[in-house]
Amino acid sequence: MVTPVFVCTGTLDSGKTTMVKDVLMEQEWIEPGRTLLIVCEEGEVEYSEEYLKEKDMILLKIDEFDQLNAVFFKNCEKNYRPVQVVIEFNGMWKLEELLMIRYPRNWELQGVYSTVNGETLDMYLKNMRNILMEQLTESELIVVNRCAEGVDRSGFRRALKVQNPMAQLIFEGTDGKIIEPSEEDLPYDVKGDRIVVEDMDFGIWYVDAYDHPELYLHKEIEFLAQTFRPRGMEDNMFVPVRKIMTCCAADTRFYGYPCKTKEKVDCKKKEWVRLRARFEYESVTSFGNKQPVLYLVSMEPAEQPKEEVVYIG
Numbered sequence: 315m316v317t318p319v320f321v322c323t324g325t326l327d328s329g330k331t332t333m334v335k336d337v338l339m340e341q342e343w344i345e346p347g348r349t350l351l352i353v354c355e356e357g358e359v360e361y362s363e364e365y366l367k368e369k370d371m372i373l374l375k376i377d378e379f380d381q382l383n384a385v386f387f388k389n390c391e392k393n394y395r396p397v398q399v400v401i402e403f404n405g406m407w408k409l410e411e412l413l414m415i416r417y418p419r420n421w422e423l424q425g426v427y428s429t430v431n432g433e434t435l436d437m438y439l440k441n442m443r444n445i446l447m448e449q450l451t452e453s454e455l456i457v458v459n460r461c462a463e464g465v466d467r468s469g470f471r472r473a474l475k476v477q478n479p480m481a482q483l484i485f486e487g488t489d490g491k492i493i494e495p496s497e498e499d500l501p502y503d504v505k506g507d508r509i510v511v512e513d514m515d516f517g518i519w520y521v522d523a524y525d526h527p528e529l530y531l532h533k534e535i536e537f538l539a540q541t542f543r544p545r546g547m548e549d550n551m552f553v554p555v556r557k558i559m560t561c562c563a564a565d566t567r568f569y570g571y572p573c574k575t576k577e578k579v580d581c582k583k584k585e586w587v588r589l590r591a592r593f594e595y596e597s598v599t600s601f602g603n604k605q606p607v608l609y610l611v612s613m614e615p616a617e618q619p620k621e622e623v624v625y626i627g
Contacts, residue, residue, distance in 0.1 A: 317391070317421045318398045321412070323449045324429035325405040325438065329459050331359040333429050334402060337457075339369060347397030350390055352376060354404040372396070379407045384416040391418040405449050413452065428453040432461035432485070435470055447477050459486040461493060468499030472521050483525075497529065504529045511537040516556045517624040520569050523606045527595040535608070536590045538616055539570060541581035549578045554589055554608070557623045566623055572598050573608040589613040 320338060322330045334351075338344070349371045351361070356375075366373055372394050376382060390396070399421065403412060413423065428450050430438075435458065438446040450456055456478070458470060467485050474483060485493040497504055500522060501515050509530065511519045516537055523530055539554035547553075555570030573591055581587075591608035598607055 315420065317396060317418070318424035319401065319417065319421050320398065320424055321401045321403055321409070321426045322429070323403040323405055323409055323426065323453070325431065325434070325446065325449070326355065327357055328405065328429040328431040328434075329359075329457070330402050330405075330429050331357055331361065333427060333457060334400060335359075335361070335365070338400065338427065345397045346370075348372060348394060350374070350394050350396035350399045351402070352382075352390075352399065353402045354379075354382075354407065355402075379404070379411070382412060382415060387415065387417050387421065391421070403449075406445065409449050409452060425454045426452045428456045430456065430458045430470075430474075432458050432465055432470070436466075439470075439473055447474075450474060450481070451478055453478060453481050456481050456483045457486060458484070459490070460488055461485050462488055467493065468518075471499075471525075472518050504533075506533075508534045508536065511535060513538050513619050514621070514624055517558045517569075520556075520558070520571075523571070523593070527593075527606055530593040530606070531595060533593050534590055534611060535593050536588070538586065538588050538619060540568075540584045540586055542568065542570070542583060543581060547572075550575050552579060552581050554587065554591075559623050559625050571606040571608055573610050575610045579610070579613075586616045586618050587613050588616040 322334050322338065324330050339349070347370065349369060351366075351371045351373045353361075353373060354376045361371070361373055365371075374390070390399070401412070403409065409426070430446070430450075435446075456474060458467075458474075461467060471483060471485070474481075487493050501518060502509055502511060509519075516539070519535070519537065537554070539556055541552050542555045543549075543552045551572055551574050553570045553572050555568040557566055558569045559566045573589070590611040590613075592611060594607050594609060595604055596607050597604050
């Protein structure tokens, strides 16, 4: 029988314990029976003896990352035979190294969930961006909590989502209630039939188009990009891309959505163009599930911008 493993990660005092107690352990797919809870740092909120007894949880505290190894987890399985395992991970440790550990054969990672403190997120993005982003890359769910009124949610969302566009991202106010995103967060007008994406806003559009394709459906999008055709792509398709810095200068990659044309199009690799294209949301055989797809309206050569790299946050 498979023993599911759930990892909750985030920086200190970002609400990991609260997520475990109020979100994860309240899900219907949490099986009745013993839960092994491995806590890697002490925060403001603790697990009371009453709570642990009520939920049938065994709590183990870890002080050093080196304690987390194959032998440790093998002994956990042998000694406790848990129905499921929850790891409240230390946000200053490398999540990648935790995921690479050899676990007991029947243990299987089921999900990574992250919490971010909205009060300190800006500081982390400016001073400890790599540490923050490393915790979010594998997350299925990212909760940005304690967001005061006036916080730049769109900037936070763009910075986080480009690193992991598949994650579900939720913002909560200081009252703990979910904040719904609005069109006002965007730097361009999406109300008309034509949307002009300014040079440095490509990263913003790229992320938002993935999250909210309904805002752009059937509309004409105009932007500056470089042409690129992946190996094997049909000659009536290409990908207009921009180089986006996801978390640091060492992590800069090209991003873009496939663009279809009526006829064969000759495009030189990384040629700068200004294009207009109709936005649709559909399946593309070589890319898998539904995603944003562009249909070329016009394209003309353009000068290389002063700044080739665009940013998210």
